[in-house]
Amino acid sequence: PALRADVVTIFPDYLAPLRLSLIGRAAQTGILDLAVHDLREWTHDRHRTVDDTPYGGGAGMVMRPEPWGEALGALVPPGTTPVPRLVVPTPAGRRFTQAVAVELAAEPHLVFACGRYEGIDARVAADAATRMRVDEISIGDYVLNGGEAAVLVVLEAVVRLLPGVVGNPESLTEESHAAEHDGLLEGPVYTKPPVWRGHEVPPVLLSGDHGAIGRWRREQALERTARVRPDLVPVPVAGRGLDGLT
């Protein structure tokens, strides 16, 4: 497979959507080798306890280190090659962007640790870091109840970049945030009918003048980016003039 992905969670059913559509097909065709594991497999008490009260006080509960240590030890035994990257979703992680998705898509093996409660005992990541690259990732500045939704987001963004997953690889380079698109947002898209409820498709798109269409689309991308995401509008660097922006 191009990518092996192990997901550890106390809610394995939450990852069921990964069996659908594009990602499901990638798993079926063997491009992706996906395994979802229930963390409670690595508990040994009658109540299969995975959480406990936080040292230092504070609200909520913290996930105990022992089950995580055993789970990661079982999935990544010492000496495993290639060494996987451990992706730990957290509000306190580095920002997940298209560039990070491209980075992760180049990895042969990803292990996702889905936390719940107020998070995972910090020693789990510290201990794992002695054996693998630990990547704490935030999918945005808002607080979820756990890491599972973040794993769905990360895996969707990563798997669609793998060769053979998306029918038309061209579509991967013309979209928003793609480096080839200068990281601009893509403009509006249209299909038949040419007029719908009185709304016309911009005539240039029906003109067949591909130069004009390309310029129009660029202008639309710049306009939309300036309106919706001014932070993404490239600032012309001295000496580089407008190249690539015309």
Ligand SMILES: Nc1cc(-c2ccc3ccn(Cc4ccc(CN5CCCCC5)cc4)c3c2)n[nH]1
């Ligand atoms: N991008 C993004 C990812 C996540 C995410 C990912 C993984 C887990 C695991 C648990 N939660 C819930 C949660 C809630 C509140 C806090 C705040 N923190 C608690 C300790 C004391 C200081 C404050 C932390 C964790 C998660 C949340 N949310 N958003």
